[in-house]
Amino acid sequence: MPLSVVLVLAAAVSFAAAAPFILTVRREPAVRSMLEKLPRERISGTVLTAVALLWCVPNIRPIFMPDSPFQGFILPLILVSIVLAAIFLNYLFARAAAAILILGAHSVLKAAYPAQLPGYPVLAALVLIAGVIGILLSAKPYWLRDWFRLSFRNSAVRWGSAAYFLLLCAMSCYCAVEA
Numbered sequence: 588m589p590l591s592v593v594l595v596l597a598a599a600v601s602f603a604a605a606a607p608f609i610l611t612v613r614r615e616p617a618v619r620s621m622l623e624k625l626p627r628e629r630i631s632g633t634v635l636t637a638v639a640l641l642w643c644v645p646n647i648r649p650i651f652m653p654d655s656p657f658q659g660f661i662l663p664l665i666l667v668s669i670v671l672a673a674i675f676l677n678y679l680f681a682r683a684a685a686a687i688l689i690l691g692a693h694s695v696l697k698a699a700y701p702a703q704l705p706g707y708p709v710l711a712a713l714v715l716i717a718g719v720i721g722i723l724l725s726a727k728p729y730w731l732r733d734w735f736r737l738s739f740r741n742s743a744v745r746w747g748s749a750a751y752f753l754l755l756c757a758m759s760c761y762c763a764v765e766a
Contacts, residue, residue, distance in 0.1 A: 688721025
């Protein structure tokens with residue numbers, strides 16, 4: 588995938604990650620209730636799970652020999668995994684969002700490093716933090732709910748989280764233009 592496409596996708600994911608923290612500014616009970624339920628959301632979690640698992644296919648294929656019969660089982664196993672995740676996993680959206688953050692950090696760092704972009708050191712630091720956030724959320728998915736709750740109570744958390752993701756979005760856009 589071309590570097591500019593990877594960076595534009597990173598910008599879109601970063602902007603989407605900033606949106607809930609921007610929504611907490613209004614402090615409406617309906618918004619609070621929606622954000623507290625979001626980490627356990629099944630439908631959107633299933634969609635994100637499907638995206639994350641399909642994103643893994645290029646990383647899975649090299650494990651098997653090109654002429655291996657297991658190559659034909661990858662997609663059916665992913666479909667079964669999506670169904671099983673939707674049925675059995677709790678905090679599905681939080682787990683899938685964590686996977687997207689981890690896979691996104693890996694993809695951006697892998698694609699942007701050889702390009703030697705002018706803003707790469709800042710972008711790399713921000714992306715590394717996003718990957719660590721993904722790792723933490725995959726270990727403790729209920730922390731996403733707690734993070735939203737804290738952002739309702741603490742303006743520093745609210746504005747800091749929104750500013751971080753918006754800065755990552757801006758750096759991704761800047762590097763995409765430079766690529």
